[in-house]
Amino acid sequence: MAAAMAAYILLYGAWQVLRWPAGHPELVSDVFSILVGLCASYAAWQASRRCREQPRLRCAWLLLASASASYLAGNIVWMFYELAGELPYPSAADGFYLLFYPLMLCGLLRFPAPRRTLGESLRLVLDLAVVAIGGAVIVIYVVLGPTVIGSGPDILQTAFSIAYPVGDVVLLVGLASVLLRGSTSASDRALQFIAAALTFVVVADLAYGYITLHSVYHGGDPVDALWMVATALFAVAAAAQRAPDPAVDLTPTEPDRARASWAPYLAVAATFGLLIVSLRHEELFPGLILVLAAVVLATLVSIRQFLAQRDLLHTQGRLSHQSVHDALTCLPNRALVIDRAEQMLARARRLQTPVAALYVDLDGFKHINDSFGHAAGDQVLRVIAQRLAQVVREADTVGRLGGDEFVVLLQDLTFDAGPELVAERICEI
Numbered sequence: 007m008a009a010a011m012a013a014y015i016l017l018y019g020a021w022q023v024l025r026w027p028a029g030h031p032e033l034v035s036d037v038f039s040i041l042v043g044l045c046a047s048y049a050a051w052q053a054s055r056r057c058r059e060q061p062r063l064r065c066a067w068l069l070l071a072s073a074s075a076s077y078l079a080g081n082i083v084w085m086f087y088e089l090a091g092e093l094p095y096p097s098a099a100d101g102f103y104l105l106f107y108p109l110m111l112c113g114l115l116r117f118p119a120p121r122r123t124l125g126e127s128l129r130l131v132l133d134l135a136v137v138a139i140g141g142a143v144i145v146i147y148v149v150l151g152p153t154v155i156g157s158g159p160d161i162l163q164t165a166f167s168i169a170y171p172v173g174d175v176v177l178l179v180g181l182a183s184v185l186l187r188g189s190t191s192a193s194d195r196a197l198q199f200i201a202a203a204l205t206f207v208v209v210a211d212l213a214y215g216y217i218t219l220h221s222v223y224h225g226g227d228p229v230d231a232l233w234m235v236a237t238a239l240f241a242v243a244a245a246a247q248r249a250p251d252p253a254v255d256l257t258p259t260e261p262d263r264a265r266a267s268w269a270p271y272l273a274v275a276a277t278f279g280l281l282i283v284s285l286r287h288e289e290l291f292p293g294l295i296l297v298l299a300a301v302v303l304a305t306l307v308s309i310r311q312f313l314a315q316r317d318l319l320h321t322q323g324r325l326s327h328q329s330v331h332d333a334l335t336c337l338p339n340r341a342l343v344i345d346r347a348e349q350m351l352a353r354a355r356r357l358q359t360p361v362a363a364l365y366v367d368l369d370g371f372k373h374i375n376d377s378f379g380h381a382a383g384d385q386v387l388r389v390i391a392q393r394l395a396q397v398v399r400e401a402d403t404v405g406r407l408g409g410d411e412f413v414v415l416l417q418d419l420t421f422d423a424g425p426e427l428v429a430e431r432i433c434e435i
Contacts, residue, residue, distance in 0.1 A: 007049065007245035011238035014042060018234055022226075032225030036085040039230070042237045043078035049244035050074050053196070056249040062118050063193065063250065069113030070200075074240060077106040088225060096166040104166070107173035110204075114180040117189045117197070133270045134182050140273025141178030141208075145171045147280055149215035156219065174211045177204050192250040199243030206236035251353075271308050278304065332406040334384055335391035343405035343413055350403075350417045361417045362425035366394065366432060368410035390435075397431040 018038050025031065050071035057063040080102030087093055122130065150171035157164040181204040184197050210232030217223050278301045330342035338346065347363065354361045368390065375383040387410065394404045394412060403415040414432070416425055 008242045011042070011045075011242055014038075015231075015235055015238055018231065022228060022231060032088050033085065035226035035230050036081060036088065038234060039081045039237070040078065040085065042234060042241065043074065043081055046237050046241040046244065047071055047074040047078055049241045053244040053247040056247065057192075060118070060250050062116060063190070066113050066116035066118075067244070067247065069109055069116060070240075070244070073106050073109035073113060074237075076102050076109055077237075080106070096162060100166055104169050104173060107176045111176050111180045114183050114200070117184075117187070117193060119187045119189060130186060133186050134179060136270040137182035137273045138175060138179045140270075140277045142175045143277050144280055145174050145178075145212065147284070148212050149174075149219070152219050153215070170211060171215065174208050177208050180204060181208070190250060192248050196243045196247040199239050199246055203236045203239035203243060206232050206239065210236060271312060274304065274308060332391075335388055335406050337391050337395070337412075338403060338405040340405070340407050343403065343407065343415070346403045346405075347415055350415055353417065357418075359417070360419045361415070362419060362428075364414040364416070364425060364429055364432070366412040366414060371410040393435040394432065397435060398428060 021034065021038070050067055054064050054067035054071060057067055080099045083097070083102060084099040087097060087099065150168065153167045153171065154164075157167060181201055184201045184204070189197055210229060213229045213232065214223060217227070217229060223229070282301065330339060330345075331337065332339045350361050353359070368386075371383065371386070374386055387406075390412070391404070391406065394414065398404060398414060398416070401417060405413050405415070407413055414428065416428060419425065
């Protein structure tokens with residue numbers, strides 16, 4: 007899908023440069039938009055079918071497919087208006103375009119998310135609020151404010167003109183939710199592509215709003231390429247959604263526990279940058295110097311907080327790893343072995359595949375400790391752990407139960423990787 011969409015975008019880019027075939031660039035651009043929209047809608051529907059075993063995830067993709075179909079319907083209706091030589095505003099096409107925003111937001115919020123404590127929920131709400139306010143400031147400054155000031159007496163036209171920038175703020179909230187909320191590992195790659203697609207949509211909407219305020223927009227203008235790329239990325243995102251594995255993808259992952267959240271800092275930086283731009287013609291004293299000082303101080307505090315958050319997450323990750331791994335051999339400990347054994351058995355029952363568990367005990371280990379000391383015994387355990395890990399597959403598990411007792415979990419057994427052969431390899435080490 008990624009290769010097909012890349013080739014399609016290159017073809018559209020070539021048409022933008024060469025303008026061949028000539029004549030009616032609006033209709034040619036509409037055809038390109040409709041074809042990629044059909045692909046995105048179909049890919050999202052297929053993603054919902056792959057997720058039918060998880061109703062919440064299936065509902066999320068059905069909503070995203072509906073959002074894509076709504077935008078596609080707007081493009082089709084607009085093409086008919088252009089064929090008829092009529093360009094009304096507002097029109098039925100605008101209704102379909104505006105429906106895209108709430109459907110997309112609802113779909114994003116339906117993705118499975120991890121359970122959070124009250125404190126974590128409050129932090130998430132604050133992060134989303136920062137991103138929403140920062141995005142809203144940019145939208146208001148670039149499009150919404152000038153639109154309201156320059157609006158005419160037609161109340162309906164004014165309402166639709168305001169609705170589009172508000173829809174961009176809605177998308178920014180959806181983008182923040184994608185980046186901050188987290189979801190199952192089966193959706194990680196898809197959500198990354200969706201975040202990229204939403205970024206292009208917001209940039210395209212802002213560019214379109216700026217053009218219509220200061221110039222004249224024509225169908226087939228280069229700004230259409232931004233919407234085209236956004237739709238193509240959405241199609242790739244839908245294709246990247248894999249069927250969830252109940253044995254692996256039952257628990258949603260949380261990105262902000264693995265890395266520091268940078269989206270709120272980016273929103274603050276964008277707002278401060280916009281503030282400086284708006285005051286660029288002011289005298290240095292007294293107004294602008296105070297703003298610059300506030301920006302510098304807020305930036306330094308934000309950097310310090312970000313570094314502290316990253317160090318805290320690193321410490322939490324290290325402690326979490328130590329809680330389920332043996333300190334001497336770095337192998338999974340008893341608790342993690344039991345957890346993986348339960349996952350292996352659940353997967354075996356679902357897929358009807360054979361599994362096995364090998365118990366490994368070292369003979370004469372007490373004699374090594376008594377004769378050469380505990381340091382030598384520890385070194386023997388580390389070497390044994392390393393060699394055990396080398397004779398099994400990456401998908402298998404080698405764990406230490408305690409003392410000189412080890413266990414090997416073998417899943418998805420085949421003829422050339424049966425438990426007997428693995429046991430023979432272990433005896434040879």
